[in-house]
Amino acid sequence: MTDAIQKPEKKKSSLLQLDARTRTRNAAEKRFKAYGMIAIAFGLLMLSILVFNIVTRGAGAYQQTFIALEVELLAGKLDKKGNRDLDDIKKVSTFGYTPLLSNALEAKVIELGIETDLKAKKMVGILSKSAAAQVRDYVLNNPNKIGETIGFEFLASSRVDGYLKGRVSRDSIGNDKNISPAQLDLVDALKAEGCLAKRFNMSFITGSDASDARPEAAGMGTSMIGSFFMMLVVLVLALPIGVAASIYLEEFAPKNWITDIIEVNISNLAAVPSIVFGILGLAVFINYMHLPNSAPLVGGLVLTLMTLPTIIISTRASLKAVPPSIRDAALGVGASKMQSVFHHVLPLAAPGILTGTIIGLAQALGETAPLLLIGMVGFIASNPPDSIATGLLSPNSAMPAQIYEWAKRADPAFYERAWGGIIILLVFLVTMNTIAVILRRRFERRW
Amino acid sequence: MNDKNIMESHMGTTAIKISARDVQVYYGDNHAIKDVSIDIEDKTVTAFIGPSGCGKSTFLRCLNRMNDTIDICKVTGSIRIDDEDIYDRRVDPVQLRAKVGMVFQKPNPFPKSIYDNVAYGPRIHGLAQNKADLDDIVERALRRGAIWNEVKDRLQSPGIGLSGGQQQRLCIARAVATEPEVLLMDEPCSALDPIATAQVEELIDELRQSFSVVIVTHSMQQAARVSQKTAFFHLGNMVEYGETGQIFTTPQDPRTESYITGRIG
Ligand SMILES: Nc1ncnc2c1ncn2[C@@H]1O[C@H](COP(=O)(O)OP(=O)(O)O)[C@@H](O)[C@H]1O
Ligand SMILES: [Mg+2]
Numbered sequence: 001m002t003d004a005i006q007k008p009e010k011k012k013s014s015l016l017q018l019d020a021r022t023r024t025r026n027a028a029e030k031r032f033k034a035y036g037m038i039a040i041a042f043g044l045l046m047l048s049i050l051v052f053n054i055v056t057r058g059a060g061a062y063q064q065t066f067i068a069l070e071v072e073l074l075a076g077k078l079d080k081k082g083n084r085d086l087d088d089i090k091k092v093s094t095f096g097y098t099p100l101l102s103n104a105l106e107a108k109v110i111e112l113g114i115e116t117d118l119k120a121k122k123m124v125g126i127l128s129k130s131a132a133a134q135v136r137d138y139v140l141n142n143p144n145k146i147g148e149t150i151g152f153e154f155l156a157s158s159r160v161d162g163y164l165k166g167r168v169s170r171d172s173i174g175n176d177k178n179i180s181p182a183q184l185d186l187v188d189a190l191k192a193e194g195c196l197a198k199r200f201n202m203s204f205i206t207g208s209d210a211s212d213a214r215p216e217a218a219g220m221g222t223s224m225i226g227s228f229f230m231m232l233v234v235l236v237l238a239l240p241i242g243v244a245a246s247i248y249l250e251e252f253a254p255k256n257w258i259t260d261i262i263e264v265n266i267s268n269l270a271a272v273p274s275i276v277f278g279i280l281g282l283a284v285f286i287n288y289m290h291l292p293n294s295a296p297l298v299g300g301l302v303l304t305l306m307t308l309p310t311i312i313i314s315t316r317a318s319l320k321a322v323p324p325s326i327r328d329a330a331l332g333v334g335a336s337k338m339q340s341v342f343h344h345v346l347p348l349a350a351p352g353i354l355t356g357t358i359i360g361l362a363q364a365l366g367e368t369a370p371l372l373l374i375g376m377v378g379f380i381a382s383n384p385p386d387s388i389a390t391g392l393l394s395p396n397s398a399m400p401a402q403i404y405e406w407a408k409r410a411d412p413a414f415y416e417r418a419w420g421g422i423i424i425l426l427v428f429l430v431t432m433n434t435i436a437v438i439l440r441r442r443f444e445r446r447w
Numbered sequence: 448m449n450d451k452n453i454m455e456s457h458m459g460t461t462a463i464k465i466s467a468r469d470v471q472v473y474y475g476d477n478h479a480i481k482d483v484s485i486d487i488e489d490k491t492v493t494a495f496i497g498p499s500g501c502g503k504s505t506f507l508r509c510l511n512r513m514n515d516t517i518d519i520c521k522v523t524g525s526i527r528i529d530d531e532d533i534y535d536r537r538v539d540p541v542q543l544r545a546k547v548g549m550v551f552q553k554p555n556p557f558p559k560s561i562y563d564n565v566a567y568g569p570r571i572h573g574l575a576q577n578k579a580d581l582d583d584i585v586e587r588a589l590r591r592g593a594i595w596n597e598v599k600d601r602l603q604s605p606g607i608g609l610s611g612g613q614q615q616r617l618c619i620a621r622a623v624a625t626e627p628e629v630l631l632m633d634e635p636c637s638a639l640d641p642i643a644t645a646q647v648e649e650l651i652d653e654l655r656q657s658f659s660v661v662i663v664t665h666s667m668q669q670a671a672r673v674s675q676k677t678a679f680f681h682l683g684n685m686v687e688y689g690e691t692g693q694i695f696t697t698p699q700d701p702r703t704e705s706y707i708t709g710r711i712g
Contacts (some may be wrong), residue, residue, distance in 0.1 A: 325555035335568075339571055348558065
């Protein structure tokens, strides 16, 4: 019979030899692993390029050039009446202080024996425009020092700073009104004498934004405080509202079409572009409720709207992840629904809720678009707020908005600060996400 | 039916604790319990047996209204405990569950310390006046759960750290700590090894002194070992109910006989 002939002989196979099928299977597996590794390597490569770029471009913002000078606080100029009356001293504007600076600089040049053709008036150009204000602030705080000679450390102008950092060169300043080759000669000489040097610049981290003409004085501090107050608003509003909403939806609400619609809408809200929340905030909080423009309170409210869906979704997920047997156990010993939720379910879900909240906050922290619409982007030079109320209500910026603002300005010195700001923002985000991961790891599956 | 005689012969020693009449349970369109009427006696172990999916757990959960937590579940008929209708509108299921304790199939201790596991019920029901009181209650419950000797030195360590059998005895201790009158057990040994099972069975026999115990089991041997009365469920019907010995030796219904001899199930 044909059957019998065609029946394949069962070959005796050895385990020591791979058959064809196993070989193709192994090859496929190897290929798949290779794809995975290539994907990861590509991701890591991109990440390291990104980090390298940010760090190399932004690191400059943390160093600033300072010039040490001894300034004689001439009584004749600062306090003509000689009665040390603060109101009279205040009448002298920063312009009145400029001659003191040029005197000090000239004295220094003579003392060190530096040869230069520059007039004293021109020499001051190497100092930041904030130098006069710095002396004035000092005098107003210490009027009794008038007449003495005080040592100051002034910021150098951004061109000088750029020269030391290699951003500005003699070739590139051809028609730059702000700096001349002669001034650079002076800078070289002062540097050689050690009274002009680059060092770590704390005020980039703690200071406020500065006007277009003084990039060297601009700092992230005030916008960090703005971000902080916004996050405070988000935390105080979004966490309780989000958690309460999730608990109700997950544990108490009947499952019917109304809750279905709510569920779908929450998921949709999570996907709404943030600029939409911004325009909503503009329409409702500012135009309708007349809350102040540019205030972190409004920014916080807008970001709360944006963060709520994230918190609700992650909270519901962590409530769902608590095994029903725990609820049964609690109900079984006669706990009420609420007792079972608050005594047993919520503590188990807490790490997940916290993780979701932190991730939501991190998202909100980096959000810029909605802030554009409520006036938190722009030059909002302000002093750090002095109380919680002003922190919430007086105009301020936020970290990402500040970065955007700097990147927008023409001066490359601001560009450097934008990169520097990104470093701070990333440090915050990485820290928050790391905390989230640690929390998740630590409390994962305790039951 | 023959049940009646048996029940009457028993009446002299024990009282009826739970009395169910014409109970129907629906999960949506699924008619899971059909027309079940049963009288469960006090200080007796009653076993529910039957093939899986026949509604044993469903009926058990009716007795402490755990079915209320399932949205689609609907219960009709009357179930009376000590002659009070537990489905009366005035009854708060929370209060009922303090009186009708439950032990679940899978050991489910709270992720808390052994002490807190047992103390939780007494705490929320205000059974202890002070810490010493509570300590007493916890110790008594753990002794009744036959686990005191194993855990007395580590009351503060987590309940999850115990072995499966210990966990289940802890859950039993937790259930008895609230001083219930009825103890429902849904296949309490199905996740346990034979030694742990033997310990729990021994425990059930002791618990009979104080409670009316209702135990669901799919092991007929277990039913035979621990129970005095047995009810056989099949496809949502309670087919037969009587003295355990009689059910296993001279079943009245052919379906019971087939199940016991291993032809269905
Ligand atoms: N939560 C539930 N939702 C819907 N149907 C259920 C649920 N629990 C049980 N059932 C159904 O009720 C019937 C009886 O189940 P159950 O009481 O668990 O049986 P047993 O405990 O005897 O194995 C089965 O048909 C099952 O599918
Ligand atoms: Mg069951």
